[in-house]
Amino acid sequence: MTHAARHYLMCPPTWFDVTYAINPWMDPTRPVDRDRAIAQWTALRETYERLGHRVDVLEPQPELPDMVFTANGALVIGDQALGARFREPVREAEAPAHRRWLRDHGIHVHVPHEVNEGEGDFAWTGRHVLAGSGFRTSSRSHDELAELFDLPVVSLELVDPRFYHLDTALLVLDEQTIAYYPAAFSEESQRTLATYYPDAVHATEHDAMVLGLNGTSDGRHVVMAAQADSLAARISDAGFMPISVDVSELLKAGGGVKCATLELHPPVTNHPTRRY
């Protein structure tokens, strides 16, 4: 994945709210400023467009306050998608909305048997899919994914409830490079990551706690939370260009830049072989 225009699916936070708590960030007694969320989301969308990326928009639904987090809706590579199957019933109705949109846009959607929360726990790097489990996505879905796409999948176990989705603790910078917060992973998964990515950028707890790792990269520009300053410096030392955005309102629901962005990945070229 070199630096190239990306294709993203976003959903405006028209009905964004925190009315239930399904992760430790969510406190329904703390007010949400929806106008501010909309302004922050709009700035994120405009940032992508300025960088030359294409943004398509999914219609928001009033009874789905977390729908802004489109990353959870599927994993899409080329004209194939693995649809989501949410762990939490409160988000269940988002899955068919995604399936409908994807099918209307010519993508074949596989309806999953196992629980998976899309790109929240699946990160396609261009050579393998890094797949999280531990809080939301079931590890059995990793096999379902490998089978469907015929791609190598590297399973990783999350152990800290604050980092309940892989994309809260790991950011793919390009095909060879990632940034991550080691303590979010089991010891075995830390060893796996160190083996595959010996030169990875490590994030501090502070950076992880502002969801600084919940960013997107086009292989050159890294769109990420403004509050993660030391991570931005490390990412820049690694040769990338951090672009700061403020998504602090979304943080109240435990989400950030990446959660609000589903990537429609181009088809696989140089198909990697699965290793089992």
Ligand code: ARG
């Ligand atoms: N409130 C949402 C949930 O707990 C936030 C989802 C964040 N999305 C993500 N890709 N990490 O499900």
